[in-house]
Amino acid sequence: MALVNENYLKLPGSYLFSEIARRINQFKATNPEADIIRLGIGDVTRPLPPAVIEAMHKGVEEMGKAETFRGYGPEQGYEFLIEKIIEHDFTPRGVELSVDEVFISDGAKSDTANFQELFGVNNIMAVTDPVYPVYVDSNVMAGRTGMYDSDKGQYGKIVYLPCTEANGMKPSLPKTRVDMIYLCFPNNPTGMTLSKDELKQWVNYARENRSILLFDAAYEGYIREEGVPHSIFEIEGAREVAVEFRSFSKTAGFTGTRCAYTIVPKDVKVYDSKGEAYSLNQLWLRRQTTKFNGVSYPVQVAAAAVFSEEGQRQIKETINYYMENARIIREGLQAAGYTVFGGINAPYIWMKTPNTMGSWEFFDKLMTNAHVIGTPGAGFGANGEGYFRLTAFGTRENTLQAIERIKTRM
Amino acid sequence: MALVNENYLKLPGSYLFSEIARRINQFKATNPEADIIRLGIGDVTRPLPPAVIEAMHKGVEEMGKAETFRGYGPEQGYEFLIEKIIEHDFTPRGVELSVDEVFISDGAKSDTANFQELFGVNNIMAVTDPVYPVYVDSNVMAGRTGMYDSDKGQYGKIVYLPCTEANGMKPSLPKTRVDMIYLCFPNNPTGMTLSKDELKQWVNYARENRSILLFDAAYEGYIREEGVPHSIFEIEGAREVAVEFRSFSKTAGFTGTRCAYTIVPKDVKVYDSKGEAYSLNQLWLRRQTTKFNGVSYPVQVAAAAVFSEEGQRQIKETINYYMENARIIREGLQAAGYTVFGGINAPYIWMKTPNTMGSWEFFDKLMTNAHVIGTPGAGFGANGEGYFRLTAFGTRENTLQAIERIKTRM
The missing domain is CATH 3.90.1150.10 (Aspartate Aminotransferase, domain 1)
Structure with a gap:
């Protein structure tokens, strides 16, 4: 049965x-x-930019000719797109990444929901409260959250980090040990950001506790003020403890076109019960090559055009x-x-x-x-x-x- | 940690x-x-058909204009595509499906890998041997297979169904009880098919044991002989016990374009430890709406054109x-x-x-x-x-x- x-x-x-x-x-x-x-x-309402439309047409055209047709691409995405991402989103901010630390996907929703698979089911997770529901629900499905208390509106095993008027919508460090910490800044739903010093506290916490920061930066394109970090990797030491989710959805109107990317530095480690360390980058590569088959080629061509002048x-x-x-x-x-x-x-x-x-x-x-x-x-x-x-x-x-x-x- | x-x-x-x-x-x-x-x-080598290219260009064009732009679509796919799938692939074979029994996705690899999530970790799974590795590896990652025996090249808890010269590459019913059965026909890698009578045995087994058949029909477009079933749902009773995975990859050259679909009839039930029944269709809907955000709109338009004259x-x-x-x-x-x-x-x-x-x-x-x-x-x-x-x-x-x-x- x-x-x-x-x-x-x-x-x-x-x-x-x-x-x-x-x-x-x-x-x-x-x-x-x-x-x-x-x-x-x-959800966005403005159409895709003309440069993106033009590039996508070109990608479609290539798929119609034997000489330029593309079958299966690399599950982790084409280098022509990955290189542009690094060059435009990270290098100018002093963040060095190699091409095998960037994974192209069909959406930050998929990635933020799937990434938890790499972790043991007994890890303790922390989320801000309020929070984007996908972080919680995907972990519920995996059995990492305990039971739902309908009076509290919370799960028994999750550590909730309240974001309220009293603390200016900025979460405090957890009082009990947590292993996986979901942070989203600029935040959905509160629209608030954290400063470099505030993010630095989280990186320090994660380094001290060998926890992992699952940092959702899907809205970084909307940051207008100078000095607000766009990437967790602008913080010293983050390469050892953080993963970052990014998306073309809100930045370039791709909610119906579907393309996103996740940064998994090779320095991030997780541990087995004997304390032996494993590369999170290698685990995610294995996950994606086994359970995903890459993003549509014309969509990747379209995404690359986002970085043109x-x-x-x-x-x-x-x-x-x-x-x-x-x-x-x-x-x-x-x-x-x-x-x-x-x-x-x-x-x-x-x-x-x-x-x-x-x-x-x-x-x-x-x-x-x-x-x-x-x-x-x-x-x-x-x-x-x-x-x-x-x-x-x-x-x-x-x-x-x-x-x-x-x-x-x- | x-x-x-x-x-x-x-x-x-x-x-x-x-x-x-x-x-x-x-x-x-x-x-x-x-x-x-x-x-x-x-992987295929022939380009996408002209009708598909034309439709995809049209879909791209729509994304460039405010009046026709599409943001988030339904996670389970657009009805314009689902209706065409039912009308062309199923109705002519006497298989009745409703629109909410068809789920559009980015690939049969994703779907065959993700579907196991809906099942308890203690279910016993059966696969043919040889087999498409994704069925096995995705279940290993979920903890359903036991340890790997490198001498045997097999996992301890999986029931393997040998396909050999002696049985004409046709698996026999398992000798011990199994709960989840992966079948792929026409088969990858053997290229063999099963007749209606042979498939009927599997449907009967599943009905008697309240097991689920996970039927991969990604290659049905290559069936040339009359009388070979294209869908498990051509078999009486399959609606109660089977799920079917299909893809545009091999049929229409979509390996680099990415579109597939999975049929989950509303009659299929799984059970909790008290024997209470749950709809697999509702569970998959919940999984997809939580962890997936739909297929690129121009790709769905392109896929719909596969069904034009x-x-x-x-x-x-x-x-x-x-x-x-x-x-x-x-x-x-x-x-x-x-x-x-x-x-x-x-x-x-x-x-x-x-x-x-x-x-x-x-x-x-x-x-x-x-x-x-x-x-x-x-x-x-x-x-x-x-x-x-x-x-x-x-x-x-x-x-x-x-x-x-x-x-x-x-």
Whole structure:
């Protein structure tokens, strides 16, 4: 008899975005005329840049001719793309990487979800709270989290690092030992960043405890302020203890095109029960060559064009567009008397609900009164309760109108 | 201290295709003039069909305009593609499927490797021997196989189903209970198929034992003979016990373009330790929505074009081209006195090495004398020893020349 992986049964039934969709559909059924503006899910709306489109056409063309056709590529990605990534994203920041430390994939969601496979099931993991749900759910499925406590909205074995108004949305070091630490900065959902000194504390902690930092930098392209680190590897010693996830999704509009990359330095080690060290880089290579078959060739050609002169200029225009939306939301909400976080170095604005209103209650009120959709903070963890996330990925017109409605109808 | 997943340490060091690459490089270093013909790795060489190229260009074009741009798609794939798959691949064979039973993915390698996650770690798995290594290695990583016995070349907890000359490369039902059964027909590496009656035995076994059949049909497009089933779901009762993996890789030349699909009927159940039943379809949906973010939109548009009238005509031309290669290899080897299997309903020819020569010894001899590369059968399992795989995916010219060399130089 085929037995189920019982860890899957620990997951609570309804996924955040399905519940949101359910409520929207219900509202639309009774209010078919409502002009709903969605600033909820973190999906981009601007088209791919012309330089990327042109390159992708070229890649497609090559696939149609016997002389230039490409079959299986390297599972870890083509060097023409890896070299551009290193040259543009890392070398200028003083980070040295070799080509076999960069792994191209179909998405940071896949990579952040799959990477935990390399670790023993008894490792203790830490996440910020609120947190991007994929880190938690993928570890639940692997059996690393203990049972779900539905009163607390937390799993028994996970160490949660609260990010609250009191600590300025910056997690403190854990009080008990942890082995795997997920950090995402610029943060989804709070939109906040950490300084070099703050990140340095985490690198030091990981070095002292031989823990691993799983650093999600999917939003680094949105950093506007000088001095905010774009990569964990800008911190001394991080090469020994950190892995970094990056993506073209938000930076270059690839949410529907699918390309990302993960940096696994050869210095990072994990240990067996006898204390013998193993290279995380070699383990990830083995995982990817066994369970993945590489990213579509035309997509990799398209991604490489992001680093051309026109590509860089074009993605910066798009990011400026979104960040102007972020400014409009942030300043609009502040003018309306709300307390807000983020929106300066990230496309997310994390707002406090008024009068300690519950996240879902605020969701319903915003939908009903203003016909604006956002994401209830409670969906990101227990400490997200009482908060609400808006994203800067809408059109300018919708963003302006949403803020106008929040000011006048709430 | 971050502990490694010790299951990874059970994997023997060298992967089949890396070892082949190593030997080729060594040979080339001392024989730089040798004109090597590769009929080893199962990668296609013909370009994508014009109908597919045209559609993919169209998909790329849409991504460049705000009005038609697509961000995140459904993780399980777009309905426009799923509907075409059902209409062309299943309905004509009397197999009824609903759209939420088909999951689009980036590859059958990913799906066959990831699907085991849904099962308890104590399930007993069966594989044919020889076998596509991904089924085994992905389960090793998950801790389901026991330790590797390097003398036997087998894992302690896996039930191996020998496919040998004596049984015509057709596996017998296991003698001890198994819960998960990987079957691949047309088979990689043997190129053999099973009849409806033979498949029916497996469906019956699975129904009687509440086991799951993990059926890999990646090569169904190469079936030429009438009456050979293309899908496990042509067998009565299979909807209750089987999952089927399919791919555009070999059928339409997508090895470098990346698109595949997996059928998970809503009738298939797995059980918890109390005997309560769970829907495998719902579990896979949860897995994919949590750990995967869908296939690139232009790639899905390209895949849908495979089912257009021109697309179908064009992929059939390419398959005919490869299957003429298969005939040349098969008949050429037979004329030269070799015993061969496959090559009639599959792009693989499985040959017996002469005089019980070892697989790797034959590999070296073929490379040294004929400058032809194939794949040692031993790389596919203990019962592959003494066999050798050639593929029909080369060019016509190379295929003819390889057979000529085998006839005259071996």
